[in-house]
Amino acid sequence: DIEWGEWFAAGGFIHATIPSAMTPGNHEYGKGPVLAPQWRAQFTLPENGPKGLNETSFEINYDELKIAVLDATMMYDFPEIEAASARWLDSVFTHNPRKWKVVLVHFPLYSTKSNRDNPQLRKVFQPLFEKHKVDLVLQGHDHAYGRGNRETDGHTTVYVVSNAGPKMYEVGENKDWMVKKASMVQMFQLIS
Numbered sequence: 001d002i003e004w005g006e007w008f009a010a011g012g013f014i015h016a017t018i019p020s021a022m023t024p025g026n027h028e029y030g031k032g033p034v035l036a037p038q039w040r041a042q043f044t045l046p047e048n049g050p051k052g053l054n055e056t057s058f059e060i061n062y063d064e065l066k067i068a069v070l071d072a073t074m075m076y077d078f079p080e081i082e083a084a085s086a087r088w089l090d091s092v093f094t095h096n097p098r099k100w101k102v103v104l105v106h107f108p109l110y111s112t113k114s115n116r117d118n119p120q121l122r123k124v125f126q127p128l129f130e131k132h133k134v135d136l137v138l139q140g141h142d143h144a145y146g147r148g149n150r151e152t153d154g155h156t157t158v159y160v161v162s163n164a165g166p167k168m169y170e171v172g173e174n175k176d177w178m179v180k181k182a183s184m185v186q187m188f189q190l191i192s
Helices: 002-011 037-042 072-077 079-094 119-131
Strands: 058-062 065-070 100-105 136-139 145-152 155-161 180-182
Touching (some): 065 079, 072 079, 079 119, 100 119, 119 155
Parallel strands (some): 065 100, 100 136, 136 155
Antiparallel strands (some): 145 155, 145 180
8 A cells, every 4th residue: 555655646646647558567466366456446447358357458549559458467377367368369459440559568578587587478479469560568577678679570569678666677688689678777668
């Protein structure tokens, strides 16, 4: 509860003036699949995701932009949720007339450090990202910065891991997917 208070205090008026899209991470879940009570009390998010993941996995349309949000934390403990999320994401992008496709996911498909790797997420979701020519994948969890590209059939998907808070980790030197990287620094991105 203290961390939620700090987050709202730090954002101040910004939270009331700029729309946000967020994905729950490991800190939003307690023991087992119990989402922090603050999540639904503080946010009103779309309920158009896979069954059972209302307001934690959803899609947003904004002009020529489609944003798909995945609840990767639930996928770690429940393979059936991972499979349902993959089917949902495939459907979302199959029926998408928008030019730009962005995915938000807490656990990165491409991590900034070897001991934080998520090969199962990569195995399940990277083929979908390639199939649907996803433009940008915004990821968290690693508390460091890494950005890299993956080209498939002439289309480039940009993968970004970033960190905005005071908890920071070193970036691994052996992570060859990163074109840019930074350790022990707070970051923000402007994307156009």
